[in-house]
Amino acid sequence: xxxxxxxxxxxxxxxxxAGLTAQGLTVEHVATASAARAMLKVAEFDVMVLDxxxxxxxxxxxxxxxxxxxxxxxxxxxxARDSVTDRVDGLQAGADDYLLKPFDLRxxxxxLHTLLRRVAGRSVNLIxxxxxxxxxxxxxxxxxxxxxDLSRREQSLLQALLHNRGRVLSTEQxxxxxxxxxxxxxxxxxxxxxxxxxxxxxxxIVETVRGLGYRLGPAxxxxxxx
Amino acid sequence: MMSLRLRLSLxxxxxxxxxxxxxxxxxxxxxxNQMMFSLDQRLVASARMVAGLMEQLPPxxxxxxxxxxxxxxxxxxxxxxxxxxxxxxxxxxxxxSDPGQTLEAEKMGFHDQIIDGAPWRSFTLARGDLRITTxxxxxxREALNMSILLAASVPVGVALLGCLCLLWLGIGQxxxxxxxxxxxxxxxxxxxxxxxxxQPLPSELQPLLDTQNQLFQRIGKTIERERRLTxxxxxxxxxxxxxxxxxxxxARMTEGAARDQSLAWAExxxxxxxxxxxxxxxxxxxxxxxxxxxGVQCSAEQVAKLAIQDAAxxxxxxxxxxxxxxxxxxxxxxxxxxxxxALRNLLDNALRHTPGEGPVELSLQTTGDRVQFLVRxxxxxxxxxxxxxxxxxxxxxxQSTGCGLGLAIVQAIVQRCGCTLRFDSxxxxxxxxxxxxLQPI
Numbered sequence: 001x002x003x004x005x006x007x008x009x010x011x012x013x014x015x016x017x018a019g020l021t022a023q024g025l026t027v028e029h030v031a032t033a034s035a036a037r038a039m040l041k042v043a044e045f046d047v048m049v050l051d052x053x054x055x056x057x058x059x060x061x062x063x064x065x066x067x068x069x070x071x072x073x074x075x076x077x078x079x080a081r082d083s084v085t086d087r088v089d090g091l092q093a094g095a096d097d098y099l100l101k102p103f104d105l106r107x108x109x110x111x112l113h114t115l116l117r118r119v120a121g122r123s124v125n126l127i128x129x130x131x132x133x134x135x136x137x138x139x140x141x142x143x144x145x146x147x148x149d150l151s152r153r154e155q156s157l158l159q160a161l162l163h164n165r166g167r168v169l170s171t172e173q174x175x176x177x178x179x180x181x182x183x184x185x186x187x188x189x190x191x192x193x194x195x196x197x198x199x200x201x202x203x204x205i206v207e208t209v210r211g212l213g214y215r216l217g218p219a220x221x222x223x224x225x226x
Numbered sequence: 227m228m229s230l231r232l233r234l235s236l237x238x239x240x241x242x243x244x245x246x247x248x249x250x251x252x253x254x255x256x257x258x259n260q261m262m263f264s265l266d267q268r269l270v271a272s273a274r275m276v277a278g279l280m281e282q283l284p285p286x287x288x289x290x291x292x293x294x295x296x297x298x299x300x301x302x303x304x305x306x307x308x309x310x311x312x313x314x315x316x317x318x319x320x321x322x323s324d325p326g327q328t329l330e331a332e333k334m335g336f337h338d339q340i341i342d343g344a345p346w347r348s349f350t351l352a353r354g355d356l357r358i359t360t361x362x363x364x365x366x367r368e369a370l371n372m373s374i375l376l377a378a379s380v381p382v383g384v385a386l387l388g389c390l391c392l393l394w395l396g397i398g399q400x401x402x403x404x405x406x407x408x409x410x411x412x413x414x415x416x417x418x419x420x421x422x423x424x425q426p427l428p429s430e431l432q433p434l435l436d437t438q439n440q441l442f443q444r445i446g447k448t449i450e451r452e453r454r455l456t457x458x459x460x461x462x463x464x465x466x467x468x469x470x471x472x473x474x475x476x477a478r479m480t481e482g483a484a485r486d487q488s489l490a491w492a493e494x495x496x497x498x499x500x501x502x503x504x505x506x507x508x509x510x511x512x513x514x515x516x517x518x519x520x521g522v523q524c525s526a527e528q529v530a531k532l533a534i535q536d537a538a539x540x541x542x543x544x545x546x547x548x549x550x551x552x553x554x555x556x557x558x559x560x561x562x563x564x565x566x567x568a569l570r571n572l573l574d575n576a577l578r579h580t581p582g583e584g585p586v587e588l589s590l591q592t593t594g595d596r597v598q599f600l601v602r603x604x605x606x607x608x609x610x611x612x613x614x615x616x617x618x619x620x621x622x623x624x625q626s627t628g629c630g631l632g633l634a635i636v637q638a639i640v641q642r643c644g645c646t647l648r649f650d651s652x653x654x655x656x657x658x659x660x661x662x663x664l665q666p667i
Contacts, residue, residue: 009465011495014471022479055462080464081457090400094298104467 001116001136001159002177005029006036006059007078007144012101016049019105024139024152025112026180033057040066045073046163047112052079052090060093067094074115078103080217095211112221113137120163127162130219132201134162141201148200153193161206161216170213230404234397239390246386254378258371265367266336269306270347273360276308277353281461305366307346309359318356338364403427419446444606458620462502462629469495498629499666505631508567509619512638517563525555526597529565534588536566539572544577546576548589558597559644559663568639571632572658578628579605579656590665592664599660607651616649636660 003020007013008031020027028043030036033054034142035044036173040048063075076097077090090098096115099108117125127134131144139155141148150158160169160177169177175190194206204217228236259467284667309329317328329348330339337348339361348361403424421439424431474491477485511518524532527549534545553660558565569588576586580603587602608623609617617637620630640647641664650657 009469011469011498012465012472014491015469015488017478018476018484019472019479022476022484080461080468082460083457101464105472105479124615156539 001025001046001156001163003027003112004036004039004045004048004073005044006031006048006054006062008032008053008055009051012051016105016108019108019113022062023105023109024155025109026156026177028180031055033059033062036062037066040071040073046177047115048073048075049108049112050077050095051077052077052081052086060089063090063093063095072119074119076108076111076115076182097146110137116163127218129162129165132205134158143201150200151193151196154197154200156196157190157193158201160203161214165216168209168212168215174214184188229567231394231397231401234401235390235394238393242389242393243386244658246382246389248622250379250382254375257374257378261371261374262367265362265370266347266349269336269347269360269362270351272306272308272399273351273358274351276310276360277351277356277359280310280353280356280358283296294406305362307361309361311357313355313357329359329361331357338355366514407431419449420445432641455619459506462506462620462631463499466495466499466502468501473598502629502631505629505635509631509635512564512635512642518563520561522562523557523665524562524565525557526592526599526664527553529558529562529569529662530588530590530599531574532562532566533569536570537577541577541583544580544583544585545573545588546585548587553590554592554597554664554667556664556667559665564639564643565662567662568645569599569601571636572599572660575628575632576601576603576605576656576658579603579623581605593661595664595666596661597664601660602655603656604655607653607656608649610651613649613651619645 003025005013005016005020005027007016007029009033013029013031014143015026017029028039028045030039031054032051033056036048036050039045050059050063054062059077059079063077066073066075074096075094076099077095078099078101079086079090080101082100087098096118097111099111113125116136125135125137127136133142134140136159139150141150141158156178157174160174171190178190178193197204207215207217209215235607242351260475307321307329309331310318311331315331320329329341329346330337331348331350334350334352337350339346339348345364347362347364347367348359350357350359352358403426406424407424407427410422414420414422421442424437425433427435470492473488473495473517477488477492480488530547530549534542534547537545573586573588580586584604586604587600589600589602591598591600612623617633619634621634622628622630636647639645645663646659648659652658
């Protein structure tokens, strides 16, 4: 899951980035509203974590404006202000969830998964695809009931594909989701992960769309190639 | 306490009733005297008339029996008695037949007498050898008096009652604006701070309403400021707490170098929380009424040296300190803790906004009975518009790492101890001038 964290406090931001990364999420961090706008233009994100007290602009205003411009990304607001008015204002501005500082990193991750699930219209957290099941919060993958051991990158890759069922993802988009912007990356690293994923889950799990990128294979794809 | 309307009505009504009662008593006693006088005059007139009649009548035969004239014959008004007697006391004529009723005719003029247990008023007139006595019953006079009294007092009583009613209504009407104000106040919820709207209001009450509304407005502003302040304080305390908690959790999830890094960050968060708490407590104490006077007296130079120690920590050489050769050793006239804290915060700020290892300059100067501390940093300065925010609590310039309280504390100390604070921002750095009063030597 590709997360954009917009938080001006460097100390907190580094904690969130480290904590979410440790829980298997791919995280970008920006400290200002203008940086957040720029980042949303150049990359695809699954969810946004927004602190309200940004130095250059009020977080609520930013959110309102983004929603006005048609942004559908689920947004979780982080704030230290706990009055009911603040919370209502936040939700009215278009936030999908609200978490009060100080928070628990596991709760933050769980809520982000729930937001994503809600966007995908699923009522349980488990993603099923043919014989494959994937639980985003526990990051457990099973194939035909048997647990499969996936590395963190492979999980991110699988998740990106599962969340974008039927859509073709370009190599760049997949790199964003799996590595984020900060990791230096060898040119064939993505291919290596795709190769591993195919080996563990069956060739049909990732379909190559020549010249465009990759997409999730059909639900019974895994079975055919076994 | 009794309602204003009832109180006013009772006081005014009682005064009214008393004055009216006195006037009525005066009037009635006058009326009674006049009536008694008129009735006496009637006795006199009747006696004279009988005397005139007696002169026209043939001489009365002197018989022992006495002749009775009827009252009609002598034309005596009803209710009156008349008696004609000789000088010797022989009754010649009388208007009533009862022989027991003999009117006393010895003395001339008016006379009150009791006949058969009933009080009479009589008048005796001597004419030749006759004595003519007329009399009427006191009881009849009293009955007449009573009926006059009654006739006079009923209208007075009705008028008095009417007046009291009008008084009650009038006072109610007059106090209506007060009632409207009371109703408007009662309709408000206890924590409402909306201005009170009562229209129309007499000129006497308008200032009251205006003062009240101004007070509401002031309270509203104060509450809003306090609310914002507690919100800010919550934010300032929760942020480092969040950093600590988050990094501790990360430390639990990771290992090796990442874990050490997280623990270091958590510690940094704890330091920040500590600083913020210290500054908040200091600010609360400076703004409160606690005494800081511990008897320690510091000269301006000592204050500067201690503040430099507190502010710089390890890199004391970053602060360039200049003292004029002949410098006053007079102690500053304020608690040493506060003078050091104020200067330390200024130095802290200057160090924070001077990039890299750039120097901060501190110089001293005395003018009269004041000492002037001049702190100059080599930072980018501050925008003209932001100067007014400098001493605001929790305001930070851009990405500053301070807790946003340092200059607010300086401002609070300045206000408490009669110092002055002036900012001068130039592109090559901010100059801050802090003056403190010196004790006269």
